[in-house]
Amino acid sequence: MSATPLSVLEHVFGYHAFRGQQGEIVEHVANGGDALVLMPTGGGKSLCYQVPALLRDGCAVVVSPLIALMQDQVDTLKELGVAAAFLNSTVDLDAAREIERDFLSGRLKLLYVAPERLMTPRFMGLIKSGPVSLFAIDEAHCVSQWGHDFRPEYLQLSILADDFPGVPRIALTATADHATREEIAERLRLKGARQFVSSFDRPNLRYTIVEKQNGRDQLLSFIRREHEGESGIVYCLSRKKVEDTAAWLREKQIRAYPYHAGLDASTRANHQKIFLRDEGVVMVATIAFGMGIDKPDVRFVAHLDLPKSIENYYQETGRAGRDGLPANAWLTYGLNDLMLLTQMIEGSNTPDEQKMVERRKLDAMLGFVEATDCRRQTLLGYFGEATQACGNCDNCLNPPKLVDVSDAARKALSCVFRTGNRFGVGHLVDVLLGKDNAKVREHCHQTVSTYGIGKDTPEATWRAIFRQLVARGALQLSPESRGGLALADSARPILKGEAEVFLRARSETFTAKSRDAGFDSPADNALWQALRRKRKALADDQNVPAYVIFGDATLKEMVRLRPADHYELGRVTGVGDRKLDKYGDDFLAVIAGH
Known part of the structure; x- marks a missing residue:
């Protein structure tokens, strides 16, 4: 190799030094070593295989799960003068044949392909006839069967170890705990590969979580206060909520577009193109949007619903601030979010073992949103990384005051029991507040001992107490009614006064301005x-x-x-x-x- 990693980095990509472990990874792969790379979104994973691809003879084959990612990467590489191409369903037959000829002749340096195409006999025959310099398997967490982005086709990629024994393989991901890392190494036959695990920390992201009161109004206030005219992504759990939220934001003069799998392909492609190419566009989406999107100037990611897991949350928030400039990760959630996700897990047809994994992941997510200490410490701790308090999350910047609500919690649990372990939060709060309405009268709940015993506590506080009790496992979904609550075993010590319950004191919404990267002059x-x-x-x-x-x-x-x-x-x-x-x-x- 006549060129050096640093000279390629500087003259092709315009960077004067590698970041973190990049240089070490590039040297290892360029010299023929296999690697498993875990690096946060925006940490520069692409350079870890693009630079070796330019140093080694032949063409790097990059396995990528999404068409948008391929297009984005190839556009960027071509702009840098690198011979790159992709093969997917958007490429017509004549263009595909020309790309194949360029590959066989050695004119290409990087070729992007989806796993489904890679494993076809025709494509395997093509790359066996051509000069492959390395294999890069991007978004490698897709191999995890219990992960949040499982792609069955990724399981077949282990065959590359047999069919191309002398070609280095590098698998890369931004979201994998220790168990998932082991699963990736096992399924891709990279047990002997060198592992490079970078810090999961994204110090430029500010994490803020607020109690849901009126989610859309809270979102609009957040955007206007901190991100007027800037690009962002808003995640919702359902397709209907995506469309309703996008339409509502447009009514409020925010340039917003919906994106979900139920829209036709041309509409999705058009909305994504607008988001990628224009400034100040807000994309309202389900989690179907964003994996692999390289738009670096996304200044915020907002969640209007609770994510299913910390892995989901980390990957989705990681789409903000990829350029290293300050960005916000903002989330609003309430008890209904938790109930809905729990119902989705319990009502699914997945095996019990997978349900157990999903419950554990949801519990970890609850621990994160209910945390009263540094958000970043909780988040990184999930991935096995210790850190100091960050000073740049809502809990660090505005430390919460905790109030002992143990007595009220006992009243809430008692009300669940007295009404039969089968009613939802709305009705339970009505009983505690002593409301006289048709449902209370229908079930004769004006006669139970807990009727009206909570009149001195605001409705919003009661809802927060129920949320806290569900989060700590003292209440669970009722087996007798959809959406109802029932006592769990861990309610007993609270009812007996052996355990205390604390609640974050209600205060004005945290409104610290994101660190501005603008100019004074x-x-x-x-x-x-x-x-x-x-x-x-x-x-x-x-x-x-x-x-x-x-x-x-x-x-x-x-x-x-x-x-x-x-x-x-x-x-x-x-x-x-x-x-x-x-x-x-x-x-x-x-x-x-x-």
């Missing part, structure tokens, strides 16, 4: 806007997302450094040789004009 702001306009114009001319030209972090560095010539511009992070030659004069002219 009006002149700097004017240059920033001018550089963004130039970037947008160039991107539109080439029909690519704006960040493919340059990311926000690169433009901000141009504002700070104000390079005056090609040499100085070439020292800006993210400006490689190809982009310097192609865009240098355009951006230097803008800078000179300011």
